[in-house]
Amino acid sequence: MAAAAVSFEHITCTFAGRDGARSYTAVKDVTLSIGEGEFVSVVGPTGCGKSTLLNVAAGLLRPSSGTIRIFGEPLSGINRRAGYMFQSDALMPWRSALANVTAGLEFRGAGAAEARRRGEEWLARVGLSGFGDRYPHQLSGGMRKRVSLAQMLILDPPVLLMDEPFSALDIQTRQLMENELLELWSANRKSVLFITHDLEEAISLSDRVVVLSAGPETHPIGDFPIALPRPRDVSEVRLTPEFIALHDRIWHAMKAEVLKGYAQTRNRVAG
Amino acid sequence: MKRSTLRLWQLLVLVAIFVAWQALTQPGLIPPLVWDNPDRAAFFFGEPVKMFKVIWAWFADGTIYKHLWVTLEETVLAFVIGAVLGLAMGLWLGLSSTASALLDPYITAMNAMPRVVLAPIFMVWFGLGIWSKVALGVTLVFFIVFFNVYQGVKEVSPVVLNNTVMLGASRRQLLRHVYLPSATSWVFSSLHTSVGMAFVGAVVGEYLGSASGVGYLIQQAEGAFDINSVFAGILVLTAFALVLDYAVTHAERRLLRWRPAQSETEQL
Numbered sequence: 001m002a003a004a005a006v007s008f009e010h011i012t013c014t015f016a017g018r019d020g021a022r023s024y025t026a027v028k029d030v031t032l033s034i035g036e037g038e039f040v041s042v043v044g045p046t047g048c049g050k051s052t053l054l055n056v057a058a059g060l061l062r063p064s065s066g067t068i069r070i071f072g073e074p075l076s077g078i079n080r081r082a083g084y085m086f087q088s089d090a091l092m093p094w095r096s097a098l099a100n101v102t103a104g105l106e107f108r109g110a111g112a113a114e115a116r117r118r119g120e121e122w123l124a125r126v127g128l129s130g131f132g133d134r135y136p137h138q139l140s141g142g143m144r145k146r147v148s149l150a151q152m153l154i155l156d157p158p159v160l161l162m163d164e165p166f167s168a169l170d171i172q173t174r175q176l177m178e179n180e181l182l183e184l185w186s187a188n189r190k191s192v193l194f195i196t197h198d199l200e201e202a203i204s205l206s207d208r209v210v211v212l213s214a215g216p217e218t219h220p221i222g223d224f225p226i227a228l229p230r231p232r233d234v235s236e237v238r239l240t241p242e243f244i245a246l247h248d249r250i251w252h253a254m255k256a257e258v259l260k261g262y263a264q265t266r267n268r269v270a271g
Numbered sequence: 272m273k274r275s276t277l278r279l280w281q282l283l284v285l286v287a288i289f290v291a292w293q294a295l296t297q298p299g300l301i302p303p304l305v306w307d308n309p310d311r312a313a314f315f316f317g318e319p320v321k322m323f324k325v326i327w328a329w330f331a332d333g334t335i336y337k338h339l340w341v342t343l344e345e346t347v348l349a350f351v352i353g354a355v356l357g358l359a360m361g362l363w364l365g366l367s368s369t370a371s372a373l374l375d376p377y378i379t380a381m382n383a384m385p386r387v388v389l390a391p392i393f394m395v396w397f398g399l400g401i402w403s404k405v406a407l408g409v410t411l412v413f414f415i416v417f418f419n420v421y422q423g424v425k426e427v428s429p430v431v432l433n434n435t436v437m438l439g440a441s442r443r444q445l446l447r448h449v450y451l452p453s454a455t456s457w458v459f460s461s462l463h464t465s466v467g468m469a470f471v472g473a474v475v476g477e478y479l480g481s482a483s484g485v486g487y488l489i490q491q492a493e494g495a496f497d498i499n500s501v502f503a504g505i506l507v508l509t510a511f512a513l514v515l516d517y518a519v520t521h522a523e524r525r526l527l528r529w530r531p532a533q534s535e536t537e538q539l
Binding site: 060078083084107136138151 | 428430431433434435436437438439440441444448449452453456528529530531
């Protein structure tokens with residue numbers, strides 16, 4: 001069997017406490033792998049360290065212990081084979097949409113004309129042709145997400161890391177973007193690690209859903225294959241009985257953890 | 272109020288001020304209010320009509336252009352040199368925590384010092400030509416730009432930074448494509464203040480000792496108790512500052528096109 005695209009092996013991340021505060025273990029002993037071409041979603045209660053895992057896979061954060069392997073090779077430094085889509089706005093505000101999309105090509109030393117051609121092509125692919133000269137502040141939230149998507153995909157990374165990329169969007173735009181993501185993904189299957197707190201989103205997009213426990217010391221507590229047929233339409237697939245049964249099962253596993261996470265947040269506020 | 276009506280009223284306020292000024296100072300026009308001597312008011316406050324005659328004469332025989340040019344030259348040089356130094360220093364200290372920890376007390380001390388007192392020292396170092404005025408302006412501009420850039424570097428969005436790293440930017444490309452544009456935008460947001468300071472440095476420097484420039488004109492007139500020429504010089508300086516400010520606003524609009532204006536709506 002070929003090596004997994006991303007594999008976490010006993011990853012633990014402990015953040016040192018500042019000014020005498022106790023150190024905080026966000027993620028403890030996580031072992032998880034994403035196969036080549038597989039779309040894996042990770043769900044969990046808020047504040048459970050989902051983003052920490054993603055930052056480890058991106059090489060932005062070094063784990064306290066454990067190994068992260070990308071296609072079998074241990075990762076050190078920034079993961080050059082991954083594209084990362086952030087939860088909040090990450091576009092360079094001083095660059096136009098087109099210049100944002102071509103930024104990665106520019107950093108890799110591509111020629112200006114070539115970069116421009118491919119940039120226009122990608123803008124068209126995400127439905128933004130003609131918007132290339134707009135600055136991010138002149139675009140709506142959904143359009144900015146499309147630019148981010150194009151910015152990531154133009155580099156053709158074999159691994160996509162996505163951190164609740166659509167959580168800031170309204171529900172209609174969100175389903176639209178989810179469908180577009182699926183379409184782009186199915187054309188050229190990448191390995192995707194998709195973080196979300198929305199179980200419906202996770203099921204409708206993925207091949208597999210991994211449920212994390214509430215923090216601290218987050219670890220996976222459930223791993224559910226999603227055998228829904230593809231291609232899918234995210235708003236239609238939600239109405240099928242198979243979807244509802246899966247949702248029930250996974251929600252059942254998640255519920256206790258969500259309540260635990262909620263109680264912790266409440267105590268923290270009360271204390 | 273409509274824009275043109277507003278402009279008209281603004282102009283009327285200006286005219287009213289000058290008319291009142293003239294009425295209160297022209298000898299013998301109205302009975303003296305404060306002083307017994309009818310010429311006293313004109314001696315202290317000048318007469319607008321004579322002031323405008325002085326200004327007219329300056330522009331008619333062209334003497335003023337040389338002085339304006341010198342002042343402009345000093346202002347621009349002081350701004351450019353001060354801004355470049357402030358930008359470089361701000362980037363350096365913003366990115367290197369060791370350097371900023373080491374130099375922090377000195378920067379604070381130098382900023383707290385009233386830098387106008389350095390003018391005589393600059394006269395000794397750089398002579399009575401333009402460079403002593405430029406040096407004074409630089410010390411004023413530098414700190415404004417420096418603090419803005421330093422703050423700007425510290426406040427670069429970590430998400431934008433991480434995103435750029437993930438897109439494959441090297442450390443140099445990060446400096447060139449994230450830190451520099453971000454810092455430059457902070458320089459431009461303080462552009463009005465820093466150009467104003469460069470101008471203050473130039474004029475104060477000229478006033479303290481020079482052979483040309485508008486500050487020099489004012490200083491000469493004051494030496495001869497020619498109050499009308501002093502006010503004429505002040506008026507020319509004010510008008511000049513307004514033109515400079517207008518140019519800055521224009522440049523700002525062009526250079527910061529990527530920044531959202533407050534009134535601008537999102538274009539879908």
